[in-house]
Amino acid sequence: MLSSPEILQTRSATPWLKSAAQIGVIGGIITISIALQGMIQAFSSRDVIYQVVTMSQAAILLTFFVMGYVAAMRLPMRAASSSIGAGAVAGFISSAALVLLIGLGNVVNLGNVFVNATPQLYELLTFKLGLPIGSLALLLAGLGLGALAGAILLLPDSPRRAILTTLAWIVGLGVLQDLIRVTFADWGFLESALRFFYASNGLSLVGALVLSVLIPALAILWDKQAPRAQTRIDRLPAPTQRALRWGSLGFGVVILFLLPALLGLYLSEVLDNVGLYLLMGLGLNIVVGFAGLLDLGYVAFFAIGAYVAGVLTSPEFSTGVIPNWWLALPIAVLASGAFGVLLGIPVLKMRGDYLAIVTLGFGEIIRLLALSDFLKPWIGGAQGIQRIAKPDLPFIQISWGPQAFYYLFLAGCLLVIFVSYRLKSSRLGRAWMAVREDEDVAQAMGINLVATKLKAFGMGALFGGLAGAIFATKLESIYPHSFNFLISINVLCLIIIGGMGSIPGVVVGALALVGLPELLREFAEFRFLFYGIALVVMMLTRPEGLIPEARRAMELEEFREEETEQATAS
Amino acid sequence: MLQRLRERIDLTDVLMFLVGGLIVALVVVGSWTTLVEGKYNSRQWFDLILFGVALGGIYALIALGYTLVYGILRMINFAHSEVFMAGPFTAYFLADEIGRSGFLDENPVVGLLMIFILAMAISTVTAVLLERIAYRPLRFAPRLVPLITAIGASFFLQYFFKGLYGPNIKVYPEIAALTGYVQFGEFRIQNIQILVIVAAALMMFGLHLFIQNSRTGKAMRAVAEDKATAALMGINVDRIIVITFTLGGALAGAAGVLYALMFKQVNFMMGFIPGIKAFTAAVLGGIGNVPGAMVGGLFLGIAESVGPSLFLDGLHIPAPYQLKDAIAFTLLVLVLIFRPSGILGEKLAQKKA
Numbered sequence: 047m048l049s050s051p052e053i054l055q056t057r058s059a060t061p062w063l064k065s066a067a068q069i070g071v072i073g074g075i076i077t078i079s080i081a082l083q084g085m086i087q088a089f090s091s092r093d094v095i096y097q098v099v100t101m102s103q104a105a106i107l108l109t110f111f112v113m114g115y116v117a118a119m120r121l122p123m124r125a126a127s128s129s130i131g132a133g134a135v136a137g138f139i140s141s142a143a144l145v146l147l148i149g150l151g152n153v154v155n156l157g158n159v160f161v162n163a164t165p166q167l168y169e170l171l172t173f174k175l176g177l178p179i180g181s182l183a184l185l186l187a188g189l190g191l192g193a194l195a196g197a198i199l200l201l202p203d204s205p206r207r208a209i210l211t212t213l214a215w216i217v218g219l220g221v222l223q224d225l226i227r228v229t230f231a232d233w234g235f236l237e238s239a240l241r242f243f244y245a246s247n248g249l250s251l252v253g254a255l256v257l258s259v260l261i262p263a264l265a266i267l268w269d270k271q272a273p274r275a276q277t278r279i280d281r282l283p284a285p286t287q288r289a290l291r292w293g294s295l296g297f298g299v300v301i302l303f304l305l306p307a308l309l310g311l312y313l314s315e316v317l318d319n320v321g322l323y324l325l326m327g328l329g330l331n332i333v334v335g336f337a338g339l340l341d342l343g344y345v346a347f348f349a350i351g352a353y354v355a356g357v358l359t360s361p362e363f364s365t366g367v368i369p370n371w372w373l374a375l376p377i378a379v380l381a382s383g384a385f386g387v388l389l390g391i392p393v394l395k396m397r398g399d400y401l402a403i404v405t406l407g408f409g410e411i412i413r414l415l416a417l418s419d420f421l422k423p424w425i426g427g428a429q430g431i432q433r434i435a436k437p438d439l440p441f442i443q444i445s446w447g448p449q450a451f452y453y454l455f456l457a458g459c460l461l462v463i464f465v466s467y468r469l470k471s472s473r474l475g476r477a478w479m480a481v482r483e484d485e486d487v488a489q490a491m492g493i494n495l496v497a498t499k500l501k502a503f504g505m506g507a508l509f510g511g512l513a514g515a516i517f518a519t520k521l522e523s524i525y526p527h528s529f530n531f532l533i534s535i536n537v538l539c540l541i542i543i544g545g546m547g548s549i550p551g552v553v554v555g556a557l558a559l560v561g562l563p564e565l566l567r568e569f570a571e572f573r574f575l576f577y578g579i580a581l582v583v584m585m586l587t588r589p590e591g592l593i594p595e596a597r598r599a600m601e602l603e604e605f606r607e608e609e610t611e612q613a614t615a616s
Numbered sequence: 617m618l619q620r621l622r623e624r625i626d627l628t629d630v631l632m633f634l635v636g637g638l639i640v641a642l643v644v645v646g647s648w649t650t651l652v653e654g655k656y657n658s659r660q661w662f663d664l665i666l667f668g669v670a671l672g673g674i675y676a677l678i679a680l681g682y683t684l685v686y687g688i689l690r691m692i693n694f695a696h697s698e699v700f701m702a703g704p705f706t707a708y709f710l711a712d713e714i715g716r717s718g719f720l721d722e723n724p725v726v727g728l729l730m731i732f733i734l735a736m737a738i739s740t741v742t743a744v745l746l747e748r749i750a751y752r753p754l755r756f757a758p759r760l761v762p763l764i765t766a767i768g769a770s771f772f773l774q775y776f777f778k779g780l781y782g783p784n785i786k787v788y789p790e791i792a793a794l795t796g797y798v799q800f801g802e803f804r805i806q807n808i809q810i811l812v813i814v815a816a817a818l819m820m821f822g823l824h825l826f827i828q829n830s831r832t833g834k835a836m837r838a839v840a841e842d843k844a845t846a847a848l849m850g851i852n853v854d855r856i857i858v859i860t861f862t863l864g865g866a867l868a869g870a871a872g873v874l875y876a877l878m879f880k881q882v883n884f885m886m887g888f889i890p891g892i893k894a895f896t897a898a899v900l901g902g903i904g905n906v907p908g909a910m911v912g913g914l915f916l917g918i919a920e921s922v923g924p925s926l927f928l929d930g931l932h933i934p935a936p937y938q939l940k941d942a943i944a945f946t947l948l949v950l951v952l953i954f955r956p957s958g959i960l961g962e963k964l965a966q967k968k969a
Contacts (some may be wrong), residue, residue: 082780083776391631396956404948407896408945419935422934538767572779578769578775580768581772585754589761
């Protein structure tokens with residue numbers, strides 16, 4: 047086994063060792079952070095593979111693996127020895143850092159400072175094997191997994207991809223066990239298949255083994271068959287293709303309508319949340335994505351929509367004159383839109399970062415006003431508004447649970463998506479994009495900047511108000527604390543991760559950022575930590591988002607070219 | 617004639633002017649009523665102003681970090697509020713330890729120095745790492761990209777420290793030497809306020825000397841003026857940027873300890889509100905302008921401390937202190953709308969436009 051003095055001696059002889067060691071140090075920082083953030087304890091109760099690997103172990107072991115993989119990938123020339131060696135070094139150093147933490151923790155009480163540095167943490171980290179044996183096992187795991195990663199990188203493309211896909215699927219299936227089990231609970235034959243693959247907690251060992259044979263086979267098959275199937279579809283006559291497309295679209299719509307019945311109560315609640323954020327995301331997408339105006343106070347419009355709907359329909363207020371939510375809805379939406387235009391006027395002349403801070407200030411002012419005693423007689427102060435009307439329809443009795451609200455959210459989202467698509471390719475939409483790319487040029491081309499920007503703010507605010515009104519009736523009561531800055535950031539995150547200006551991107555962003563954390567309740571505690579990481583990593587590596595919008599990607603591409611030109615010039 | 621006038625005056629400008637006028641009128645009426653009614657005596661006013669000066673000194677120290685970075689990189693370091701939080705949040709554990717053992721009461725100077733050094737070191741490391749990891753790769757990216765990165769980094773840091781040290785509010789120890797007050801005739805000044813004001817003034821004076829007189833300070837000014845030319849003159853721009861973040865981080869760490877000593881409480885969210893207010897202070901004084909940040913900080917601190925009693929009370933708004941943050945944010949919005957170049961004005965604003 048390598049020990050640190052040997053690394054120092056051989057560093058000059060083999061240059062790849064230095065870079066591998068650097069990756070290892072980064073890996074060590076990551077693993078220590080995972081440990082001190084409390085993820086080990088939070089994830090330890092869930093097994094990925096029943097009684098074999100817990101989720102926390104999977105997180106640590108995967109870090110070793112990824113670090114080994116990255117270290118091997120960074121090699122300028124890949125020989126068998128250097129690839130495996132670099133992987134092993136990176137994995138080993140990552141694990142050595144953890145062992146260092148465990149050792150230190152056993153000598154000094156770190157728990158005084160770091161809340162998660164408890165004896166339980168060390169016990170979990172050493173696989174409950176006791177300090178000496180456990181540490182050794184950890185070191186060996188780092189070394190072995192790093193080397194394995196380096197070795198996998200040496201394989202040709204097709205088997206390598208099959209192995210990585212399998213790994214990802216097994217971890218994914220293990221982590222998402224609740225979702226899969228709840229979804230398919232009543233599905234006859236699928237249920238018995240599930241019982242085979244899943245144990246009481248995580249995948250069963252046999253199931254995992256079967257999967258590790260099945261998935262690579264399917265992956266290789268897919269690699270071969272997918273292009274062929276695509277060409278076969280392309281060769282079909284045009285009417286058949288169109289029929290196929292409409293057919294799959296229709297199928298998708300039918301599924302969308304059946305979802306609450308298929309998924310049950312809890313998942314419908316999750317979908318409601320996704321729908322809420324999707325509504326806000328699509329609204330903010332108009333302001334930030336289409337028009338390029340970074341708005342950090344978007345929650346203000348959400349709050350106004352909710353408060354107007356609440357104040358109008360709640361019997362607690364003298365203004366609660368409209369007992370029907372459907373009548374209050376257009377008023378709430380329009381009020382929010384009008385407010386959007388009003389807020390837009392003062393910030394018209396600001397660009398980029400100033401705009402962001404001012405809108406943030408506006409959002410906070412709205413929340414502080416809602417919270418203050420000053421406006422209490424009208425909007426309830428810190429006690430908020432209770433007994434907001436439900437969206438009852440004439441003639442039909444509806445019990446308003448998450449499943450019923452799903453259809454309200456679905457209707458809202460479909461409407462807003464439709465409007466977004468129509469706006470995007472309209473004259474106004476093109477004007478927004480022109481403003482986003484270059485204000486001065488846009489103005490020179492005859493675009494009225496004032497009107498264009500105000501329409502963006504107003505339109506975004508309309509959607510935000512709609513989300514707020516639905517939110518108010520769903521919860522029946524609203525409090526100022528529900529409208530804090532975190533909501534603005536949450537919405538901003540999902541459109542940035544999805545891809546600014548891209549409507550499918552917003553949908554994916556909402557599903558990934560709002561849906562996933564609710565399904566993985568262990569992650570909920572670390573949600574904002576991951577949001578922060580996601581924002582930074584996204585901006586550093588893929589600023590156009592997961593599903594980029596074509597024009598936006600082109601803009602960023604131009605900047606990248608300029609950057610490389612500058613780099614080569616200097 | 618009327619036609620030409622209509623073409624020259626923007627409708628939105630008129631509207632904004634009316635809103636501005638309305639707010640000024642409200643402030644004047646409110647202040648007038650309060651003063652006429654004579655609700656507060658001179659001692660209370662003195663206390664409020666002094667509290668404002670101390671608070672303003674802290675804001676100014678944080679604002680310097682925003683202004684220094686903006687001057688050189690033309691970006692708002694949104695995560696600066698977390699740099700401000702990192703130091704005192706970490707130093708709490710030292711303060712708690714030496715506070716409990718009695719060391720802090722016996723040797724307040726040495727003890728406080730230790731706390732300051734630790735906090736400043738942690739904040740500096742945070743700021744420098746932030747620059748290295750999150751900002752440096754994006755130096756040529758379009759403007760929104762580093763700003764979004766900064767927001768992400770800010771969130772990451774908040775919740776990272778929450779995960780490390782726990783979500784609870786931690787209470788800084790009482791220091792015997794700082795609990796008393798000094799009597800001047802009918803006015804009294806609390807010791808802690810003296811410490812805050814003196815420390816802030818010393819640091820700002822030191823920074824001013826450093827920027828104006830030292831070789832590195834000169835290089836910093838050159839880089840702020842024109843990066844490319846400065847690089848041609850043999851200045852290592854990367855090094856200057858790191859030094860800028862170091863200075864901003866150290867000042868923020870010190871400001872954080874002063875804040876923690878004054879308000880006693882630290883937690884992972886402590887940076888958010890002071891961060892925005894310090895940014896307001898930086899904008900007030902003219903962002904990128906070092907003396908401006910100091911003036912802006914003082915102005916904001918006093919406005920926030922005196923404002924609720926002075927004009928909100930006069931308007932008979934119940935519980936005016938709830939709205940002291942709203943005063944700061946309103947001030948921010950108004951300044952950005954009416955005088956984005958700040959009170960002291962600034963050369964950079966024109967260059968940027």
